Amino acid sequence: MNLQGKAPNDPSWWFEEALRSEGVQPAAPALTGVLTVDVVIVGGGYTGLWTALALKERAPHLVVALIESSQCGSGASGKNGGKVSGYWPSLTGIAANIGPDAALAVARAGTRAQDAIRLFATEPGRDVWWRENGHMRVSAAPAQDAQIATYLDTARQLGVADTVRSLTAEEVQEICRSPVFRDGIYFPEGATVQPARLARQLRAAAIAADVKVFEGTPMIRLDEGTLNRVVTPTGEIIAKEVVLATNIELAKRREIVPFLTVFSSYALVTQPAPEKISLMGWKREEGITDLRMFVHYFRKIIDGRVLMGSGSGPIGFGGHTSDPRLTTDMASAVRAERGLRRLLPAFGDVQIDRTWGGGIDISFDRLPFFRTLSGTRIHYACGYSGHGVNPTYIGGQCLASLVLRSKDEWSSLPFCTREPRALPPEPFRYVGGRFVRWGILRCEEDEEVGKRSRLLPRVAAAIPKTFGLRIGTR
Template sequence: MTASPAVGASSWWLADALASEGNTRPAHPLAGDVRSDIAIVGGGFTGLWTALALRTRRPDLSVTLIERDICGAGASGKNAGKVHGYWTTLPRLARLLGAERAWEMARLGARAQAAIGAFAAQCGADVWWREGGGLKVSAAPAQDAALDATAQAMAALGAARYARPVAGAELRDFCTSPVFRKGLYFPEEATVHAARLVRALRAAACEAGVALHEHTPLRGLDAGADGCRLAVPGGSLTAGRVVLATNAAQIAQMAGLDAGIARHFMAFSSYAQMSEPMPEALAALGWTSPVSIVDARSFLHYARTTPDGRLLMGTGSGPIAYGANVEARAMTQDPASFARCARGVGQLFPGLKGLPVAARWGGALDVSSDRFPFAGTARGGRVAYGLGFSGHGVNPSWILGQCLAALALDESDDFTRSPFCTRALPALPPEPARYFGGCAIRRAILACEEAEEHGGRGPLLARALAALPQKLNLTIGTR
């Protein structure tokens, strides 16, 4: 009798990472009243990169990091492990900020890609770093225009070498699918084992002298003129500066610090499933390279393989959270989203339909109002924050780690002067308009895209609602 796949908030990545690392020294919960120069809240990619950057920049300062669960239990350990910077979105950045600032962000993304690759090579752990590039495909006639427009815009920006159109036999050399019509190949992209990377960063932070306390949730933050006091179940942590790096969970924290900042972010959710090993089936598709694949939907399907021959399929189409309610069951346990993952396999890779599934999971995404991450400060500079990764966090978390370290130290550098810290974000509507409007538009876009995949058009009302964000000049929820 075949066991049912694991389904829940935790990911296959984390279970495998913990099993592979064996006995690890526990990071005990914070107890008593502790003082530190800088406190970091959040033990995922962003918090750990920030901690390492702080220890590199100012080894004389004490750094204490608290994590409510264990490092890797949050969004970082659920990530698909697709690693790339901003060449894939350079045209959209150019429309938002102008070509010069867009290139600035893309170059920082290239620096991040090199830094993460170097860490993967030197950390002493097998984090499955593989540089195979990324492929964006059109899987329906309605998706062709998006790829054509991106290719043309990249050429106009002088960046054609970062996005190469592929079709025909060249496309089939990556992977054979009856629905792949054309593609764009982005050579920069790599893949990584997300949770093993988090755990390797955890080990590096401890070795660098960061005081780490897991199972230590933040219960309250009082940022006064004489410093910051963080209340935790076993005591308190007092620090001169605080860095908030909890991503989607941070939306509630930001609302408490500055209601205006909270209007720049909202929480969507993403769902994924991991197959059992099936290297022969993948080889039958010709998918033997580590290239990862996404389609050109707005609520895209994303897929990648692993060194042991598994297929991960995910969908960015999960439910939206009301306000800061990122802990809602719908953000991790939505049956319709799990079903869309399974249908995505059948749609893109019909030969793999019904593949054996090892695990399924979901989680909240912190989406900024322009869909790019942002770092800044509150309470007179005493609290630094970074969030808004919008489902694309492995590469940018290194960038925001540098931004947050510099902000916490009052330093001015390439990172704090970049658009990651200086651009203005549009404000989203207040609740409940944001939630109910977002839900209506999400349903409309899903209806249109699912109809288009079968050669049709969405209902008239759905098409009108799906077009509304673009007509209102919004950058979130646009097709």
């Protein structure tokens, strides 16, 4: 390992690159004074920006304001792996959780979102590094092999066999050569993007659509009423409709915290090494993940770098979203590097440029939920569970429908209609979650080297399935 001096930090490599690409461009002003609007959106990431654009497209007369505590795209929207795909790769788990018909509705909504994001990203003048070549999942240990048949069987049983196909080990190697890659599965629906550039282009589009954008403007209080009041350090916004698009920060709200827990994910970007990519025969542009539960996700970057991420970061306690372990945990950064060296050994001697971490809002069934707080006109979106680039478009459309009280194809989706299930209360959620996480990590690491784990890690890893939980289930 060579992460000495490369402790995780902010901002992400993506966000710095996106700002450099913009050149000299002033930040949006902070809010000062009192402003009255029709709709105020709190949060300048993908969800907030897609919502703003959807509202202005459907109801151009609305006065819409958006506030962001830092800079638009500096949070989760500018930290993720930049892999854009819908829900076909998750169909097995979704069908088990909410039933086959609802699962198909969710997956088809993801396809509509993919089409819309493609249209936005490929508009002339928007260089967001959109590359569309599908998505591949690979077995990287014998214990992962069995999952491939499960994916294929689900697609066949639900009548959507064309959404996935199996790959032999030889076909996997033709896409990307690695001595640990085994068989795989390929999903035609999939793309990669520079995530922070996408967020910044959404910001530019919102400003062009006459959304009143204020950066450096955190919400410090929300006074609920017939007219809601969003209070900031130097001003306030009065609006009948409020949209909360603040990702893990929603775990602080008493109405939402029973249904949400906070994990974290860590990623790294290497120094450019195009010759190593050529050595692997990695010519195409698929995003790739392995078949662990705490997945490794990886993809190429256009200048010969590689991003490697690990969804295995620490768990937050209750609504403590400022826990430094969510963003600065060195052990999690080391796991991402260990994944790089094992899965892509051609990059074994390539230096790491940057590592970073970020919180993930996890729901009971790993699907987001978009709802209106009972008795209010306050709407919210959360629970993306580490899969947000594609579903945030859905979130924007659903939230716009909730604001406009529209009974349509978006507000009728399971994202809006299903009842979220509560997670175990604290401190059991945190203590139990840490124990299960430890067990799963230990079991998956042992499987990769052909070992049978000891009894205690196996017991810990089996707890979610034993108690009928949907998160942490292998």
